Amino acid sequence: MTTAATRTEALLAARRGRLGPSLSVSYHDPLEIVRGEGQYLFDRAGERYLDCVNNVCHVGHCEPRVVAAGQRQLATLNTNTRYLHESILEYARRLTATLPAELSVCYFVNSGSEANELALRLARTHTGARDVVVLEHGYHGHTQALIDLGHYKFAGRGGQGAPETTHVVPLPDPYRGPHKGYEPATGAAYARHVETAWEQALAAGRRPAAFLAESISGCGGQVVFPAGFLAGAYTATRAVGGVCIADEVQVGCGRVGRAFWGFELQGVVPDIVTLGKPIGNGHPMAAVATTPEIAASFANGMEYFNTFGGNPVSCAIGLAVLDVIQEDGLQRHALAVGERFMRGLRDLGARHPLVGDVRGEGLFIGLELVRDRATLEPAAAAADELVETLRHRGILLSTDGPHHNVVKIKPPLVFTHENADEVVEALDDVLATL
Amino acid sequence: MTTAATRTEALLAARRGRLGPSLSVSYHDPLEIVRGEGQYLFDRAGERYLDCVNNVCHVGHCEPRVVAAGQRQLATLNTNTRYLHESILEYARRLTATLPAELSVCYFVNSGSEANELALRLARTHTGARDVVVLEHGYHGHTQALIDLGHYKFAGRGGQGAPETTHVVPLPDPYRGPHKGYEPATGAAYARHVETAWEQALAAGRRPAAFLAESISGCGGQVVFPAGFLAGAYTATRAVGGVCIADEVQVGCGRVGRAFWGFELQGVVPDIVTLGKPIGNGHPMAAVATTPEIAASFANGMEYFNTFGGNPVSCAIGLAVLDVIQEDGLQRHALAVGERFMRGLRDLGARHPLVGDVRGEGLFIGLELVRDRATLEPAAAAADELVETLRHRGILLSTDGPHHNVVKIKPPLVFTHENADEVVEALDDVLATL
Numbered sequence: 015m016t017t018a019a020t021r022t023e024a025l026l027a028a029r030r031g032r033l034g035p036s037l038s039v040s041y042h043d044p045l046e047i048v049r050g051e052g053q054y055l056f057d058r059a060g061e062r063y064l065d066c067v068n069n070v071c072h073v074g075h076c077e078p079r080v081v082a083a084g085q086r087q088l089a090t091l092n093t094n095t096r097y098l099h100e101s102i103l104e105y106a107r108r109l110t111a112t113l114p115a116e117l118s119v120c121y122f123v124n125s126g127s128e129a130n131e132l133a134l135r136l137a138r139t140h141t142g143a144r145d146v147v148v149l150e151h152g153y154h155g156h157t158q159a160l161i162d163l164g165h166y167k168f169a170g171r172g173g174q175g176a177p178e179t180t181h182v183v184p185l186p187d188p189y190r191g192p193h194k195g196y197e198p199a200t201g202a203a204y205a206r207h208v209e210t211a212w213e214q215a216l217a218a219g220r221r222p223a224a225f226l227a228e229s230i231s232g233c234g235g236q237v238v239f240p241a242g243f244l245a246g247a248y249t250a251t252r253a254v255g256g257v258c259i260a261d262e263v264q265v266g267c268g269r270v271g272r273a274f275w276g277f278e279l280q281g282v283v284p285d286i287v288t289l290g291k292p293i294g295n296g297h298p299m300a301a302v303a304t305t306p307e308i309a310a311s312f313a314n315g316m317e318y319f320n321t322f323g324g325n326p327v328s329c330a331i332g333l334a335v336l337d338v339i340q341e342d343g344l345q346r347h348a349l350a351v352g353e354r355f356m357r358g359l360r361d362l363g364a365r366h367p368l369v370g371d372v373r374g375e376g377l378f379i380g381l382e383l384v385r386d387r388a389t390l391e392p393a394a395a396a397a398d399e400l401v402e403t404l405r406h407r408g409i410l411l412s413t414d415g416p417h418h419n420v421v422k423i424k425p426p427l428v429f430t431h432e433n434a435d436e437v438v439e440a441l442d443d444v445l446a447t448l
Numbered sequence: 449m450t451t452a453a454t455r456t457e458a459l460l461a462a463r464r465g466r467l468g469p470s471l472s473v474s475y476h477d478p479l480e481i482v483r484g485e486g487q488y489l490f491d492r493a494g495e496r497y498l499d500c501v502n503n504v505c506h507v508g509h510c511e512p513r514v515v516a517a518g519q520r521q522l523a524t525l526n527t528n529t530r531y532l533h534e535s536i537l538e539y540a541r542r543l544t545a546t547l548p549a550e551l552s553v554c555y556f557v558n559s560g561s562e563a564n565e566l567a568l569r570l571a572r573t574h575t576g577a578r579d580v581v582v583l584e585h586g587y588h589g590h591t592q593a594l595i596d597l598g599h600y601k602f603a604g605r606g607g608q609g610a611p612e613t614t615h616v617v618p619l620p621d622p623y624r625g626p627h628k629g630y631e632p633a634t635g636a637a638y639a640r641h642v643e644t645a646w647e648q649a650l651a652a653g654r655r656p657a658a659f660l661a662e663s664i665s666g667c668g669g670q671v672v673f674p675a676g677f678l679a680g681a682y683t684a685t686r687a688v689g690g691v692c693i694a695d696e697v698q699v700g701c702g703r704v705g706r707a708f709w710g711f712e713l714q715g716v717v718p719d720i721v722t723l724g725k726p727i728g729n730g731h732p733m734a735a736v737a738t739t740p741e742i743a744a745s746f747a748n749g750m751e752y753f754n755t756f757g758g759n760p761v762s763c764a765i766g767l768a769v770l771d772v773i774q775e776d777g778l779q780r781h782a783l784a785v786g787e788r789f790m791r792g793l794r795d796l797g798a799r800h801p802l803v804g805d806v807r808g809e810g811l812f813i814g815l816e817l818v819r820d821r822a823t824l825e826p827a828a829a830a831a832d833e834l835v836e837t838l839r840h841r842g843i844l845l846s847t848d849g850p851h852h853n854v855v856k857i858k859p860p861l862v863f864t865h866e867n868a869d870e871v872v873e874a875l876d877d878v879l880a881t882l
Contacts, residue, residue, distance in 0.1 A: 025532045032540035033529075034555045034743045036752035040530040047531040049524055055531075068527065070755060076523055085519040089510055090483055092730035093502060095467075096474040097481040097489075098459045106466035121468045124558040124732040125756060131591045139606075156752060157565045159592040172573075172750030291755055296526035298558040298732040298756035309468045316606030318470035318590060321504060321725055322559055322732035 018059060022046065040412065041405050050075025053426045053433060055410065064409045064433055069264055069378075069424035072292030073338045077428075080295050083334035087327045094321060095122070101329035108336050109293075110303060112274050114283045119309040121302040122324030126263035126290030127155030129300040132318070133286045134159055134224070136304055137257045140311040143221035147211045147251065150185040151234035151416050154226065154261055163226060166233045166416075181215055183207040185231055186239045189371045189382065190390055198242040205246025212254045222256035224286075229276025232264045235415025236380025236422055238373050244280035257308065258282070263290030263300065264378075268339045268427060271349025271376025279375060295335050299328040344427040345376075351434055352376040355423070358438035366445040368393055370419075379423035381441075382415070392417035396448045403444050409437055452493060456480065474846065475839050484509025487860045487867060489844065498843045498867055503698055503812075503858035506726030507772045511862075514729045517768035521761045528755060529556070535763035542770050543727075544737060546708050548717045553743040555736040556758030560697035560724030561589030563734040566752070567720045568593055568658070570738055571691045574745040577655035581645045581685065584619040585668035585850050588660065588695055597660060600667040600850075613657075615649055617641040619665055620673045623805040623816060624824055632676040639680025646688045656690035658720075663710025666698045669849025670814025670856055672807050678714035691742065692716070697724030697734065698812075702773045702861060705783025705810025713809060729769050733762040778861040779810075785868055786810040789857070792872035800879040802827055804853075813857035815875075816849070826851035830882045837878050843871055 022044060029039070045063070049056040052074040055063045065075070073080060087101075095102060106120040123129050138144055146163055148154075153166040161167040162177050169175065169182075176182065186204035188196050193203040212222055225247055231237040248258045265276035266289055273279050275287070285308060290300035312318070322328070339345060356372055359381055363369035370384030370393075383393040383400070397413045400421065404411055414422040425433070456478060463473070479497070483490040486508040489497045499509070507514060521535075529536060540554040557563050572578055580597055582588075587600040595601040596611050603609065603616075610616065620638035622630050627637040646656055659681055665671040682692045699710035700723055707713050709721065719742060724734035746752070756762070773779060790806055793815055797803035804818030804827075817827040817834070831853045835845050848856040859867070 022532065025534070025537065028537040028541075029532070032537055032544065032552070032554055033758075034553055034738075034752060035747040036743075036750070037529060037555075038751060038753075039532065045531050047525065047527060047533065050527060055525075055527070071527065075527070076525065081523045084522050088518050088522075089515045091481065091489075091510065093481060093484060093489070093505060093509070095471060097479045098456065098463070098473065099481065100459070103459065103462040103466055107462075110466065118466065119468055120466055121471075125562065125754070127754075128559065128561065128591070135592060156754065157562070157591045157593060158569060167750060170750065172748035296756070296759065296761070298759075298762070304468075309470075313469040314606035316470070316601060316604065317472060318468060319472075320559070320561075320590065322730070324467075325730065325732075327730070328732070 042402055045405070053429045062408060064436065066409060066411050066423050066425045066437060068426060069269065070291040071296045071426050072267060072269070073295055073335055073344060074426045074428040077295060077338055079338055080331055080334040083330045084297065084327060087330035090326070092325050092327045095324045099326050101326050101333065102324045105329040105332050108333060109289070109301060113287065113303055116283055116305050117287055117303040119304050119306055121318065122328065123300045123302065123320050124298045124322050126288065126300050127157050127160060128320070129263065129288035129290050129302050130154045130160050130261060131157050132302050133259045133288045134163070136286055136302070136308050136312050137224035137259060139314060140257060140308045141223045141255060143223040143255070144179045145181065145215055145220045145222055146179065147181045147183060147208055147225045149227050149231060149234065150182055151231060152228065153233040179220070181211040183211050185234045185237060186243045187234065187237045188240050189373065196240045198240070200240035201242030202246050204240065204243045205250060208247040209250035212250055212256070216254060222251065222254045224257050224259050225251035226259045226261060228261045229265045229280065230270065230375060230378055233414060235382065235420035236374060236378065238375055239280060244277060244282045248282050257285040259286045259288065260284035261288050263288055267292040268345035269348055269376055269378050269424070271345060271352050274345060276375070293335060294328060294331050297328060297331045299332060339427070348376040348427050351429055351431055352379060354431055355379060355434035355438070358434060359441070362438065362442055362445060365442070368396055368445055368448060374423070377423070377425055377427060377429060380414070381421040381423065383419050383421065392419035394418040397421055399448060400441070400444050404440055407440055409440055476836055477839070479839070487863045496842060498870065500843060500845050500857050500859045500871060502860060503703065504725040505730045505860050506701060506703070507729055507769055507778060508860045508862040511729060511772055513772055514765055514768040517764045518731065518761060521764035524760070526759050526761045529758045533760050535760050535767065536758045539763040539766050542767060543723070543735060547721065547737055550717055550739050551721055551737040553738050553740055555752065556762065557734045557736065557754050558732045558756050560722065560734050561591050561594060562754070563697065563722035563724055563736050564588045564594050564695060565591050566736050567693045567722045568597070570720055570736070570742050570746050571658035571693060573748060574691060574742045575657045575689060577657040577689070578613045579615065579649055579654045579656050580613060581615045581617060581642055581659045583661050583665060583668065584616055585665065586662065587667040613654070615645040617645050619668045619671060620677045621668065621671045622674050623807065630674045632674070634674035635676030636680050638674065638677045639684060642681040643684040646684055646690070650688060656685065656688045658691050658693050659685035660693045660695060662695045663699045663714065664704070664809065664812055667848060669816065669854035670808060670812065672809055673714060678711060678716045682716050691719040693720040693722065694718035695722050697722055701726040702779035703782055703810050703812050703858070705779060705786050708779060727769060728762060728765050731762060731765045733766060773861070782810040782861045785863055785865055786813060788865055789813060789868035789872070792868060793875070796872065796876055796879060799876070802830055802879055802882060808857070811857070811859055811861060811863060814848070815855040815857065817853050817855065826853035828852040831855055833882060834875070834878050838874055841874055843874055
């Protein structure tokens with residue numbers, strides 16, 4: 015074995031001994047990443063990798079303005095929200111300014127899971143009900159209550175099925191789902207499943223609390239919804255007294271290009287929005303925004319205190335992330351680069367029959383590989399081989415979706431036109447060999 | 449109004465508009481804290497406050513070595529655990545070195561709530577059962593599953609009671625509980641309640657998953673358990689097939705002086721330990737340690753991935769906190785200062801009939817105020833007034849416990865002998881006026 019291989023083996027052996035075995039590593043030949051800069055990661059040997067999947071380090075790895083803001087505040091004060099501090103108020107003001115006016119109240123937490131947990135508690139306290147309609151293949155976090163709402167989890171390996179309070183409707187997948195295409199009629203057809211789910215729940219004596227969905231499905235395979243789906247689902251949910259939660263943990267904050275938040279693409283205003291991964295560029299922070307009415311219902315005497323949530327370091331970092339997105343026009347940039355990227359990927363379809371579908375919004379892109387364009391037989395092995403091969407060419411990608419055949423593309427927003435071309439070219443080479 | 453009062457009003461008004469109203473502020477006249485250093489906080493006007501309650505900024509506010517470690521890593525790399533990185537392995541090695549040998553496997557998360565959630569999932573997956581015995585007045589976090597286990601929450605304001613899977617036993621409170629004193633006979637008497645709870649649960653057809661308790665009760669009123677309580681509770685739980693979880697989120701990491709972890713004071717080895725607040729000195733991080741057997745049961749095919757957990761910045765900060773505790777001998781220091789502090793507080797009892805009880809371990813101290821030493825009638829109003837008065841003398845304290853009459857003392861571990869004397873002196877003055 016080479017020295018590098020020996021070292022990898024030693025690190026893997028240490029992980030096996032010291033870390034829970036429920037945690038997997040990327041790639042058959044794992045990477046030891048020691049440094050990050052912009053859209054690039056560097057391994058111990060100094061090799062550079064183009065990061066096409068890290069949707070957490072949203073404005074670029076170690077973005078200097080974000081780093082400086084965090085460093086400054088770390089050295090000044092890091093305490094809790096029982097004292098007054100300007101930064102949490104300024105951050106709440108800036109965040110809510112990006113949201114519809116109705117969503118004027120913020121809660122600050124430490125992770126997407128904590129945000130979705132709180133959203134669920136807000137919805138259940140406000141409605142006095144417990145039942146939730148969710149999408150097939152959805153993932154909303156790793157706490158027990160969220161596993162009970164995540165079809166990807168409770169119906170997947172090691173899962174124990176859904177509790178009676180969870181109602182699953184088909185993922186509105188225009189490519190592979192029961193209704194095809196992006197037209198409003200398709201959106202309405204999928205929304206009718208939500209309506210039916212509530213009808214059946216009510217008939218069974220259940221009481222509606224919420225409809226919970228990502229605005230674009232991540233674990234479902236980077237699935238962009240047909241027009242009008244969320245509007246129809248929201249109408250059906252509100253008609254029975256439920257509230258609507260948009261999970262923007264993976265989707266939001268400028269990535270989708272045409273809008274700052276994913277739900278805007280569907281022309282809806284949620285009652286509760288959860289924000290996570292990208293807002294802190296890697297710093298453990300997340301948030302929930304909701305209406306004053308729901309916030310008032312939640313203030314029922316039980317306090318909600320979050321030890322770390324909204325601390326001055328997190329707020330300083332969150333503000334810097336918003337500044338960078340605005341100063342550098344990253345939302346517009348994501349739109350332009352994403353469109354060029356998707357054009358390039360679609361062109362590959364002419365030469366490579368494996369390319370089944372290319373879809374996305376801005377820099378939230380899925381490339382679905384199939385063995386047969388008529389039957390849509392998933393090409394999971396090819397997707398896996400493609401990801402492994404590109405890793406050895408210095409390009410980091412991963413797969414997603416229930417059939418593991420969707421190549422996921424969600425790079426830091428500083429990704430350039432040239433980066434997109436480079437990936438398309440590399441894919442062209444590799445697809446020819448699969 | 450003075451300018452300062454106007455500003456406070458403006459900040460409070462902004463909070464009312466922008467932050468969820470379920471979040472309260474410390475003090476009738478809230479503080480705008482802008483800087484921290486060691487055991488001191490500073491307000492906007494430059495006034496210095498001695499922090500006697502922040503158990504999160506464990507080794508001191510803005511401890512320079514911890515700040516430097518965080519700053520360095522922020523600028524280098526902050527990504528997830530799907531890549532190999534030395535720091536998570538080194539941190540796991542260092543953390544487990546402080547724990548009994550059985551607890552050799554770590555999971556890294558972002559908050560005490562996430563840690564207790566994971567502990568619960570580990571226990572339930574390992575045992576295939578759901579029921580948990582918990583202590584009265586316990587608090588373990590803000591997720592739904594943890595509210596269902598937190599008597600402080602589900603039986604408190606806005607609470608909806610316990611689900612059938614939660615069984616509450618009396619808090620082993622040597623001062624105010626049904627059995628008095630710290631002797632092993634008292635500990636055994638309280639442990640018998642755990643035994644009885646399991647007997648009743650089994651008789652009702654329930655199946656034991658876990659016994660969950662803080663090693664010293666925080667929300668219960670800084671209550672140190674009588675000798676042998678945890679040993680008896682653990683024996684009773686293991687006899688029926690349950691596992692034992694020690695919640696060290698508030699207690700552990702050197703604070704209690706005589707040991708590094710609170711459970712050691714009771715001579716037990718838990719099956720799962722949750723670590724939180726102090727380990728990151730304010731940085732949002734937490735951890736769970738368990739046995740290889742429980743970790744193996746949990747690896748049932750469902751992955752546990754935590755986006756931010758175990759990232760290189762958190763690990764660098766966690767390592768620096770452990771370094772500072774060791775280099776500066778803070779555990780020994782906490783023991784010495786805590787003992788002097790408690791001696792001083794007990795001496796106050798001779799002059800001030802309000803002093804009902806002084807208890808603690810190291811720098812985890814409770815001062816319980818009573819109207820009557822025979823009936824133990826709680827003196828909540830006096831405790832509140834005392835805290836408010838001392839705030840205006842530059843000393844930050846707070847109250848805790850079901851009767852809100854326990855003054856909580858959990859300062860950063862850099863707290864000095866002189867600081868302890870200063871607080872005792874101030875208390876002497878103020879107690880005389882109540």
